[in-house]
Amino acid sequence: MKAMIILNPSSGKEKAADYAEKIEETLRDRYDDIDIRRTEKEGDAEAFATEACLSLYDAVIAMGGDGTINEAINGLAEQKHRPALGIIPLGTVNDFARALNIPLDPYEAIAILNEHNLRPVDIGKINEHYFANVIAVGAIAEASYNVSPEMKTRLGSLAYFMEGAKSFLNGEAIDLVVEHEGGKWEGRTFLLIAALTNSVGGFEALAPHANVNDGKFHAFIIKKMSVPKIASLIPSLLKGELKESEEVEYMRTSYLNVTSDKPHVVNIDGEEGEPLPFKAKVLPGHLDVFVSFNNEKN
Numbered sequence: 001m002k003a004m005i006i007l008n009p010s011s012g013k014e015k016a017a018d019y020a021e022k023i024e025e026t027l028r029d030r031y032d033d034i035d036i037r038r039t040e041k042e043g044d045a046e047a048f049a050t051e052a053c054l055s056l057y058d059a060v061i062a063m064g065g066d067g068t069i070n071e072a073i074n075g076l077a078e079q080k081h082r083p084a085l086g087i088i089p090l091g092t093v094n095d096f097a098r099a100l101n102i103p104l105d106p107y108e109a110i111a112i113l114n115e116h117n118l119r120p121v122d123i124g125k126i127n128e129h130y131f132a133n134v135i136a137v138g139a140i141a142e143a144s145y146n147v148s149p150e151m152k153t154r155l156g157s158l159a160y161f162m163e164g165a166k167s168f169l170n171g172e173a174i175d176l177v178v179e180h181e182g183g184k185w186e187g188r189t190f191l192l193i194a195a196l197t198n199s200v201g202g203f204e205a206l207a208p209h210a211n212v213n214d215g216k217f218h219a220f221i222i223k224k225m226s227v228p229k230i231a232s233l234i235p236s237l238l239k240g241e242l243k244e245s246e247e248v249e250y251m252r253t254s255y256l257n258v259t260s261d262k263p264h265v266v267n268i269d270g271e272e273g274e275p276l277p278f279k280a281k282v283l284p285g286h287l288d289v290f291v292s293f294n295n296e297k298n
């Protein structure tokens with residue numbers, strides 16, 4: 001059995017070496033060959049993950065923030081042989097780990113690899129890229145690029161929330177045409193957000209009903225509205241009842257085709273992606289991910 005560990009040493013900071021040692025020790029019982037690959041730059045994690053597919057590795061363990069996990073998923077997706085994926089969260093938000101109930105403490109996350117409990121998980125495909133968690137279009141989505149690393153470190157996901165709230169209040173609505181399983185929606189919106197899992201920006205109440213392998217996007221379109229109305233959405237957002245609001249169009253769909261008169265930026269798993277238009281679909285149960293027996297929900 002062969003395992004590849006993909007480690008982003010910049011996310012692990014001074015503890016990265018210790019984590020690497022611990023994980024090697026944990027995997028040694030089951031795997032004869034364990035390779036540790038350290039990323040140096042953007043694209044490395046994706047290239048390592050693809051190499052693991054082509055060289056028929058049994059497992060790939062991605063250690064880093066959501067950026068590293070996203071790259072690993074891009075390297076694995078739609079390959080003929082796909083190793084099982086382990087996730088050791090070392091970032092600030094760690095949405096994918098939250099959604100799968102993988103412990104946010106790296107040592108605890110390493111320990112669950114021992115259980116060897118695999119769960120098939122949906123992956124999203126948008127144009128020619130893959131994502132684990134969420135795509136978003138609109139001012140709030142663009143705001144996430146304004147969050148400085150210092151703010152992220154100090155405030156974690158709250159930093160995104162604050163930037164998002166600011167952008168709502170100044171926000172220009174955009175015109176979108178959204179084709180989905182149930183038909184077509186056209187109109188002015190502040191935000192389109194399509195989640196595969198229940199955790200978005202570290203916030204787990206957006207789509208509490210989203211299951212990691214239900215084969216669906218949970219898409220919310222926040223219609224253009226006045227500022228007092230925006231304020232009235234906050235309680236339903238916090239209660240996980242956003243989809244009930246009449247200012248919100250909710251759809252559960254296996255695909256989304258989105259166009260606009262302008263090439264608005266698309267945010268993919270928290271990073272800036274290609275601008276509109278896009279075609280997105282769910283690849284159901286596409287990757288087998290290590291999860292804990294004790295923590296299975298969703």
Ligand SMILES: Nc1ncnc2c1ncn2[C@@H]1O[C@H](COP(=O)(O)OP(=O)(O)OP(=O)(O)O)[C@@H](O)[C@H]1O
Binds near residue numbers: 039064068
């Ligand atoms: N050795 C390295 N030194 C500095 N940056 C690196 C290194 N290896 C990869 N990177 C960069 O790190 C980024 C990915 O970071 P990732 O999201 O995994 O962690 P993070 O920034 O700590 O997490 P978060 O975004 O949750 O705070 C990529 O843009 C990648 O190019």
